Amino acid sequence: MTETRDISDDLERLRWPLRLTYAGLWAERIARAFWPLWTTLALTLAALLLGVQDFLPLEAVWTGLGLALLLALGTGFVGARRFRRPTPREAVDRLDAAMPGNPLAALRDRQAIGTDDPASAAVWRAHRLRMADRLKDARAVRPDPALAPRDPFALRYVALTALAVALVFGSVWRVASVADMAPGRAEAMVGGPSWEGWVQPPGYTGKPALYLNDITLPDLEVPQGSQVQLRLYGEVGALAVAEGVSGRALPPDHDATAPAQDFQITQSGRLAIDGPGGREWQVVALADRGPKVTASGEVSREAEGMMKLPFTAQDDYGVTGGRAVITLDLAAVDRRFGLQIAPEPREAVTLDLPLPITGNRAEFSENLIEDLSEHPFANLPVQIRLLVDDAAGQTGESAALSVVLPGKRFFDPLAAALIEMRRDLLWNRENIDRSVQILKAVTNRPEDLIRNERAFLRLKVLMRRMEAEAAALTPEMRDEFAAQLWEIALMVEEGDLESARQRLQRAQDRLDEAIRNGADPSEIEELMQELREALNDYMQELAEEAQRNPDREMSQNLEGMEMTGDQxxxxxxxxxxxxEEGRMAEAAELMEMLRQLMENMQVTEGQGGQGGPGSQAMRDLQDTLRDQQGLSDDSFQELQEQFNGQQGQNQQGQQGQGNQQGQNQPGGPQQGDQQGQGSDGRSLAERQRDLRNQLRGVNPDALPGQGSDAGERGRDALDRAGRAMEDAERALRDGDLSGALDRQAEAMEALREGLRDFGEAMAEERQQQGQADQGEAFGRADPNSQRDPLGRELGEMGRIGSDRNMLQGEDVYRRAQDLLDEIRRRSGEQARPESERDYLRRLLDLF
Structure with a gap:
C-alpha cells in the first residue's frame, strides 16, 4: 500500500506537464495544417489596413478580395483534411519520451515472471520506485511545429511583418471602407450616387488637408501644387468630374466618370462634380513666390582678416538653403605690377549661408563670417552674389555686391612684400621670375629689414626652390610656394608671437584635460609650471610686438578692463x-575664464615705456578696491558662521545657555577685534583700518584730472569711500556685521565711481595732449569684444562687472523684477535669522 500511495502521488504531479504537453500537440498540429490559411488572412488584412483598396479601381479591389477568399477557402479545406486530432495517450508518450528511461511506460508494465518469488517481487518494487522518482523532474514538452520545411520561402514571416507594419502605420477604420464599395451600398446610404474628395497641399507649406465634402463656399484658395483626390461611388456614369485646374492635356478616351481620379492643381480654374449631389468650386491657386535675399550691411573686416557680411532672407514658406558666390571683379582690379598679365582661371568661391537653427525661416537676418585671408582673391575687388532656395526648388538672388574682399593686414614692410609676391604668384604662374627677382632685391641687405633669423633662412631656401622650379612650375608646386610665403610672412609679422600663443594654448589644453580627468598632483604641478612659463613667454612676445609695430591698431577703450601681469x-x-584643495570643479571654471581672457589679450604700449600721469595712483586705487571686495566677502562669511552657530545652540535647549547665547549674538561681549582673524592674525576691523590708511596714502596730486570736473568728482568719491570705510571699521569693532557690510558696499561703490571719473579725466587729458595710452598694461580687452568670459560687459579700470545692463531690451526689467521678488520672498521667511531679514529689508528700501 505504501508503494501504491507513493506512486500515485508522483503521478498526480504529472497533471500540469501532461496538460501543457497536450495543448502543445494541439498548437503544433493546428500550425502545421492551417499556416497557409492564417498567412493568407494576415496578408489580406494588412493590405486593407494600409488602405490599398483606396488606390485601386473598384473592380481590382473586388477581384483581389475574391481571390483572397478563394485562397482562404482552399487552404482551409486542405488544412482540415491534413489536421489530425491529438489524443491524451500521444501526450503521455511524448512526455514519457522526454524523460530518461521512459518511466511512465515502466510504471504501466506488469511483472511477467517470478511473481511468487519474494526476492524477484522486491526487485520489481525497487525498479518501480526508481522510475517513480524520475517523475519528479518531469517538464512539459515544448511544441515543435517544424514549419521551416513546409514553408521554405518563409511566407508566414512576410505576412506577420506586413501585418505589424499595417497595425503601426495603417488604420483599422480603413477596413470598413470595403463595405462602402459594395454594389448598391452608396445608393442605399444616400439614396443615390455619392462622392468624396480631398485636397492635400504640399508638405513644405505646413497647411492641413481639406475635405471637399465639408466646403460649401464657392471659392477655394489652395497653394499651387496641391494634390486633389476624388472618389465616386454608386452607379458608374451617374457622376462625372469637370476640372480646369490641372492644366493637363486630356486624351480623347479620358473617362470623367472613373471612380477614382487624382490630379494636381497647377493653375486657377473651375472644379466641379456633375450629377446628383454634385458641387462646384472656383479654385484660386496661390503661387509659391520665390525667396529673396539682400545684403543688409556692408562687408567688414573682423579680427585676423575675417570677412563679415550681414544679410536678410525671406520666403513665404521658409528658406531651405543658401550660398554666397564670390567671383573676381577683373574690371575693377588695378592692373599694375604683377597684375598686368591676364590671371589664370579660378573657380568662384562658394560659401554656405548660415541659417537659423530654431525658429521660423520665413524671414531672418544672419551674418556670414568666413576667413578668406589666404584665398587668392583676398584684398582684391570681387563681386558677391547671395542666393537662397526654398522647398519648391525656386532660387532667389541678390544684386551683385562689389567690394574688396577682406584679408589679413600686414604692417611689417617685409611681411607686406612677401604677401604681395604671394598674390602675384597666385595671380599667374608666369610671375615667378619677377617674384624671385624682387625677393632677391628685398633680401640683398637683410640687416635693414629682417629681424627674425629663422624666417630669413626659410625665405632663402624657398627662393632657391622657386628659382629652380620656375621653368616648369605646376599648380601644386605654386600652391606650396604660396603656403610657405604665408607662413614666413606670419613669422616676420608676429615674430615668435604665434609660436608662443600655440605653446600657451597647448599648455592650457593639457592642464584643462588633467583637471577634468583627475590627474596625479605631481603631474598637475608640472603642467602648472609649464603654463606659467608659457604665459610669461607669451606676454613678453606681446610686449615686443607692440614695440616693433607702434603704429598698429591698439585698444584705446579706457572703459575696458585692464589686467596686469601680476594679476x-x-x-x-x-x-x-x-x-591643491581638491576643488576641481571650481578650478575648471577658473581655467576656462583664464582661457577666455588670454584669447582677448592685447598689449597697449606708450611712449618710452613709462607710465603716464596718474597711472601708478590709479593702480593703487584698483588694488584698494580689490582688497575691499575680499574683505567684504570675508565679513559676509563671518556673518553666515555666526548664524550657523546660533542655530546649533538653539538645538541644545534653552537651560543655562542665556549668557552664551548673548555672547554669540552680533554686538555681544567677547566680539570686538577677535572676529574673522585671518592667517596673518589680523581681525576684520584691523584689516578695514589698514585699507582706510591705504586709501589715505594715495597722493591726490598724483591722480589725473587736476582742476577738471571729472577729477573733482573722483576726489569727492574717494572722500566718501574713506568715510564709509571708517564707519565699517567702527561697526566691525562693535560686532555689527550686517551694518559693516552695508558700509563696505558704500565704500566699494564710491571707489568705483572715483575710478570711473579719474578714467574719464585721464582720457580727456590724453585726447588734449594727443598722446597714446601710457604705461604698459596686459590684458586690455579688445574693443571688438567688450565682454568678459562670462558674457558680461567689462567694467571701468579693472572693475569686475560694469554699470551697464547685463541684459538688453525688456529682459532687463524682467530680471530686475525677478530679483526683487526673490528678495521679498526671503525677507518673509521666518526661519531666517533676524539680522539677515533686516539686511534684506534694507535692500528693498534702497530699490
Whole structure:
C-alpha cells in the first residue's frame, strides 16, 4: 500500500506537464495544417489596413478580395483534411519520451515472471520506485511545429511583418471602407450616387488637408501644387468630374466618370462634380513666390582678416538653403605690377549661408563670417552674389555686391612684400621670375629689414626652390610656394608671437584635460609650471610686438578692463590653490575664464615705456578696491558662521545657555577685534583700518584730472569711500556685521565711481595732449569684444562687472523684477535669522 500511495502521488504531479504537453500537440498540429490559411488572412488584412483598396479601381479591389477568399477557402479545406486530432495517450508518450528511461511506460508494465518469488517481487518494487522518482523532474514538452520545411520561402514571416507594419502605420477604420464599395451600398446610404474628395497641399507649406465634402463656399484658395483626390461611388456614369485646374492635356478616351481620379492643381480654374449631389468650386491657386535675399550691411573686416557680411532672407514658406558666390571683379582690379598679365582661371568661391537653427525661416537676418585671408582673391575687388532656395526648388538672388574682399593686414614692410609676391604668384604662374627677382632685391641687405633669423633662412631656401622650379612650375608646386610665403610672412609679422600663443594654448589644453580627468598632483604641478612659463613667454612676445609695430591698431577703450601681469599670476596662484584643495570643479571654471581672457589679450604700449600721469595712483586705487571686495566677502562669511552657530545652540535647549547665547549674538561681549582673524592674525576691523590708511596714502596730486570736473568728482568719491570705510571699521569693532557690510558696499561703490571719473579725466587729458595710452598694461580687452568670459560687459579700470545692463531690451526689467521678488520672498521667511531679514529689508528700501 505504501508503494501504491507513493506512486500515485508522483503521478498526480504529472497533471500540469501532461496538460501543457497536450495543448502543445494541439498548437503544433493546428500550425502545421492551417499556416497557409492564417498567412493568407494576415496578408489580406494588412493590405486593407494600409488602405490599398483606396488606390485601386473598384473592380481590382473586388477581384483581389475574391481571390483572397478563394485562397482562404482552399487552404482551409486542405488544412482540415491534413489536421489530425491529438489524443491524451500521444501526450503521455511524448512526455514519457522526454524523460530518461521512459518511466511512465515502466510504471504501466506488469511483472511477467517470478511473481511468487519474494526476492524477484522486491526487485520489481525497487525498479518501480526508481522510475517513480524520475517523475519528479518531469517538464512539459515544448511544441515543435517544424514549419521551416513546409514553408521554405518563409511566407508566414512576410505576412506577420506586413501585418505589424499595417497595425503601426495603417488604420483599422480603413477596413470598413470595403463595405462602402459594395454594389448598391452608396445608393442605399444616400439614396443615390455619392462622392468624396480631398485636397492635400504640399508638405513644405505646413497647411492641413481639406475635405471637399465639408466646403460649401464657392471659392477655394489652395497653394499651387496641391494634390486633389476624388472618389465616386454608386452607379458608374451617374457622376462625372469637370476640372480646369490641372492644366493637363486630356486624351480623347479620358473617362470623367472613373471612380477614382487624382490630379494636381497647377493653375486657377473651375472644379466641379456633375450629377446628383454634385458641387462646384472656383479654385484660386496661390503661387509659391520665390525667396529673396539682400545684403543688409556692408562687408567688414573682423579680427585676423575675417570677412563679415550681414544679410536678410525671406520666403513665404521658409528658406531651405543658401550660398554666397564670390567671383573676381577683373574690371575693377588695378592692373599694375604683377597684375598686368591676364590671371589664370579660378573657380568662384562658394560659401554656405548660415541659417537659423530654431525658429521660423520665413524671414531672418544672419551674418556670414568666413576667413578668406589666404584665398587668392583676398584684398582684391570681387563681386558677391547671395542666393537662397526654398522647398519648391525656386532660387532667389541678390544684386551683385562689389567690394574688396577682406584679408589679413600686414604692417611689417617685409611681411607686406612677401604677401604681395604671394598674390602675384597666385595671380599667374608666369610671375615667378619677377617674384624671385624682387625677393632677391628685398633680401640683398637683410640687416635693414629682417629681424627674425629663422624666417630669413626659410625665405632663402624657398627662393632657391622657386628659382629652380620656375621653368616648369605646376599648380601644386605654386600652391606650396604660396603656403610657405604665408607662413614666413606670419613669422616676420608676429615674430615668435604665434609660436608662443600655440605653446600657451597647448599648455592650457593639457592642464584643462588633467583637471577634468583627475590627474596625479605631481603631474598637475608640472603642467602648472609649464603654463606659467608659457604665459610669461607669451606676454613678453606681446610686449615686443607692440614695440616693433607702434603704429598698429591698439585698444584705446579706457572703459575696458585692464589686467596686469601680476594679476594674471595671481589667477594662476588661485588656480593652483583650488587644485591643491581638491576643488576641481571650481578650478575648471577658473581655467576656462583664464582661457577666455588670454584669447582677448592685447598689449597697449606708450611712449618710452613709462607710465603716464596718474597711472601708478590709479593702480593703487584698483588694488584698494580689490582688497575691499575680499574683505567684504570675508565679513559676509563671518556673518553666515555666526548664524550657523546660533542655530546649533538653539538645538541644545534653552537651560543655562542665556549668557552664551548673548555672547554669540552680533554686538555681544567677547566680539570686538577677535572676529574673522585671518592667517596673518589680523581681525576684520584691523584689516578695514589698514585699507582706510591705504586709501589715505594715495597722493591726490598724483591722480589725473587736476582742476577738471571729472577729477573733482573722483576726489569727492574717494572722500566718501574713506568715510564709509571708517564707519565699517567702527561697526566691525562693535560686532555689527550686517551694518559693516552695508558700509563696505558704500565704500566699494564710491571707489568705483572715483575710478570711473579719474578714467574719464585721464582720457580727456590724453585726447588734449594727443598722446597714446601710457604705461604698459596686459590684458586690455579688445574693443571688438567688450565682454568678459562670462558674457558680461567689462567694467571701468579693472572693475569686475560694469554699470551697464547685463541684459538688453525688456529682459532687463524682467530680471530686475525677478530679483526683487526673490528678495521679498526671503525677507518673509521666518526661519531666517533676524539680522539677515533686516539686511534684506534694507535692500528693498534702497530699490
Amino acid at each position: 594674471l599670476q595671481q589667477m594662476l596662484d588661485e588656480l593652483q590653490k583650488l587644485m
